[in-house]
Amino acid sequence: xxxxxxxxxxxxxxxxxxxxxxxxxxxxxxxxxxxxxxxxxxxxxxxxxxxxxxxxxxxxxxxxxxxxxxxxxxxxxxxxxxxxxxxxxxxxxxxxxxxxxxxxxxxxxxxxxxxxxxxxxxxxxxxxxxxxxxxxxxxxxxxxxxxxxxxxxxxxxxxxxxxxxxxxxxxxxxxxxxxxxxxxxxxxxxxxxxxxxxxxxxxxxxxxxxxxxxxxxxxxxxxxxxxxxxxxxxxxxxxxxxxxxxxxxxxxx
Amino acid sequence: xxxxxxxxxxxxxxxxxxxxxxxxxxxxxxxxxxxxxxxxxxxxxxxxxxxxxxxxxxxxxxxxxxxxxxxxxxxxxxxxxxxxxxxxxxxxxxxxxxxxxxxxxxxxxxxxxxxxxxxxxxxxxxxxxxxxxxxxxxxxxxxxxxxxxxxxxxxxxxxxxxxxxxxxxxxxxxxxxxxxxxxxxxxxxxxxxxxxxxxxxxxxxxxxxxxxxxxxxxxxxxxxxxxxxxxxxxxxxxxxxxxxxxxxxxxxxxxxxxxxxxxxxxxxxxxxxxxxxxxxxxxxxxxxxxxxxxxxxxxxxxxxxxxxxxxxxxxxxxxxxxxxxxxxxxxxxxxxxxxxxxxxxxxxxxxxxxxxxxxxxxxxxxxxxxxxxxxxxxxxxxxxxxxxxxxxxxxxxxxxxxxxxxxxxxxxxxxxxxxxxxxxxxxxxxxxxxxx
Ligand SMILES: Cc1cc2nc3c(=O)[nH]c(=O)nc-3n(C[C@H](O)[C@H](O)[C@H](O)COP(=O)(O)O)c2cc1C
Ligand code: SF4
Ligand code: FES
Numbered sequence: 001x002x003x004x005x006x007x008x009x010x011x012x013x014x015x016x017x018x019x020x021x022x023x024x025x026x027x028x029x030x031x032x033x034x035x036x037x038x039x040x041x042x043x044x045x046x047x048x049x050x051x052x053x054x055x056x057x058x059x060x061x062x063x064x065x066x067x068x069x070x071x072x073x074x075x076x077x078x079x080x081x082x083x084x085x086x087x088x089x090x091x092x093x094x095x096x097x098x099x100x101x102x103x104x105x106x107x108x109x110x111x112x113x114x115x116x117x118x119x120x121x122x123x124x125x126x127x128x129x130x131x132x133x134x135x136x137x138x139x140x141x142x143x144x145x146x147x148x149x150x151x152x153x154x155x156x157x158x159x160x161x162x163x164x165x166x167x168x169x170x171x172x173x174x175x176x177x178x179x180x181x182x183x184x185x186x187x188x189x190x191x192x193x194x195x196x197x198x199x200x201x202x203x204x205x206x207x208x209x210x211x212x213x214x215x216x217x218x219x220x221x222x223x224x225x226x227x228x229x230x231x232x233x234x235x236x237x238x239x240x241x242x243x244x245x246x247x248x249x250x251x252x253x
Numbered sequence: 254x255x256x257x258x259x260x261x262x263x264x265x266x267x268x269x270x271x272x273x274x275x276x277x278x279x280x281x282x283x284x285x286x287x288x289x290x291x292x293x294x295x296x297x298x299x300x301x302x303x304x305x306x307x308x309x310x311x312x313x314x315x316x317x318x319x320x321x322x323x324x325x326x327x328x329x330x331x332x333x334x335x336x337x338x339x340x341x342x343x344x345x346x347x348x349x350x351x352x353x354x355x356x357x358x359x360x361x362x363x364x365x366x367x368x369x370x371x372x373x374x375x376x377x378x379x380x381x382x383x384x385x386x387x388x389x390x391x392x393x394x395x396x397x398x399x400x401x402x403x404x405x406x407x408x409x410x411x412x413x414x415x416x417x418x419x420x421x422x423x424x425x426x427x428x429x430x431x432x433x434x435x436x437x438x439x440x441x442x443x444x445x446x447x448x449x450x451x452x453x454x455x456x457x458x459x460x461x462x463x464x465x466x467x468x469x470x471x472x473x474x475x476x477x478x479x480x481x482x483x484x485x486x487x488x489x490x491x492x493x494x495x496x497x498x499x500x501x502x503x504x505x506x507x508x509x510x511x512x513x514x515x516x517x518x519x520x521x522x523x524x525x526x527x528x529x530x531x532x533x534x535x536x537x538x539x540x541x542x543x544x545x546x547x548x549x550x551x552x553x554x555x556x557x558x559x560x561x562x563x564x565x566x567x568x569x570x571x572x573x574x575x576x577x578x579x580x581x582x583x584x585x586x587x588x589x590x591x592x593x594x595x596x597x598x599x600x601x602x603x604x605x606x607x608x609x610x611x612x613x614x615x616x617x618x619x620x621x622x623x624x625x626x627x628x629x630x631x632x633x634x635x636x637x638x639x640x641x642x643x644x645x646x647x648x649x650x651x652x653x654x655x656x657x658x659x660x661x662x663x664x665x666x667x668x669x670x671x672x673x674x675x676x677x678x679x680x681x682x683x684x685x686x687x688x689x
Contacts (some may be wrong), residue, residue, distance in 0.1 A: 025438030065421035200509030
């Protein structure tokens, strides 16, 4: 079975966003998943043909990234963060509860095909721990009980809303947005969740602000950086933790 | 005296529909762009240099200097790539920024691209944050419609296109050269440096890669001047930054403050460690930055002080753990993460992280013996300094620092024949002291 014409055209469109077509591969594979429910051999071949590389190369990329699935995913991809902070705050307990409640293991799908359960790594929401993700929308401050309620609601097709986002769509619909095709839900949900605003609220209560703007003008008074960028960079690299590996630092000495 | 908290980037997060263009413009948004377009690009680079802004993605490299490394006589196109991969465990500042005020980032991208003379910019966002991606996509579309993007921006003759690119799940793609591989449609494995991206980055062209928060700070520097920015912070760590508190604290969340604030001050603002408990250990800037303990509460959170304490400021991801938390369990879980995320390119990290997990898991189950602790440190030494990129080095940080501070706790697992802690007591919903 090959992909339909519309999908083919959209894949071409994605590749066309970039100076070099191959750059479109990651979003293209997201689109394949939205249509096929996983990364299929047909999807791989179509991407390869559009970009002009071999299917083996596309396959090599698809297997590198955890969001690409080889096995069919359920209507909803439910993730529980079990990286350290969330695990300690209750993510481990939530994941155990869901495994037995849904009677599935990690990366498995319920018999009715509604839910695929997996544990996920830190999803940049640690201030809302323990965190779950449904189709990559945030479900914050979860408990084992609220997690069970959530999956039960999803299974019977009830409308569920992200705790700091929009109404949940399906995993396939989400993958389409990741491919760069908006779904019109951008204006749902708040600007920020409660934890994102705590510092701001304290500052407001106490009247704290950044300094008032000084008259802009010549940059005198500011600490002068050295005029020799190379020497200056060497100094900074030495003094500060950078991306340099420990090995590179040793070499520089 | 500068105030304890200094909301700049977070300032508009509470506003109604803060993510939309009208809301952003109502609070002065895109005025800095107007000003920047009237300046010479080199003067913008100088302003950012003089502000003292250092990269907010963890490394702390001076941003203006990075921009000045772009060889302007190189005939190839120049590119700006925003690193929005935010995946370092504990780090959670760029994601709320892009969700609440994506236009702050977009305005920063336009100004920064103009400064380095790029006509194409990419925002590489980790794929696992759907609503954040929606908001950034929409902000870029609004900016085009308003003439802030596209051709002849504000009648200046300057053209810029932005592509919003969703990643697909790989921590290593936060490493800047692995990110470029991902953006070129390849497996995200780091590249050999040199050449550095400034000389040969995306498509072997001169490329600046900056963190979201670094780029989002640029409009405020342009609007208020470099002296304003450098009036905040410490001697060599200038300006403000978002500090992210998580874990066993009463009010976890985002606190924007001058660099150099202490954890004691931040915990006070956050209402203290949860009721009836004490701080045990914490990360200053994500799991790759060596752990600290309650002895380090009064150290200024800036690049120099953290370096002097044997750790790093990193991403200011302050993960706080109280005395109910088993440090061995915490470290094992991070180590499993590094093993999972190792890209496999180099042997010390690929094999080394596997061995680290084996040794740690045995210790955690009380199965090893005391000499295994030395074996563990040995294994760390074989990774640190021998890995191809900083992921391998980072994997050793939680281990060596936790053995340094909590050796006895490792040994207790051996005498106890397993973990002596009750994991249920650490949870947010435990009767022992939940914050909600
Ligand atoms: C394993 C690894 C993961 C990283 N992840 C990120 C990340 O998610 N976001 C980020 O901005 N920088 C990350 N970095 C640092 C980047 O390589 C790079 O230094 C940074 O994006 C430069 O931007 P800045 O100078 O504005 O901080 C990571 C580095 C390593 C070694
Ligand atoms: S250190 Fe690890 S992540 Fe980095 S290149 Fe080597 S194997 Fe890959
Ligand atoms: S550890 Fe779970 S979101 Fe960061």
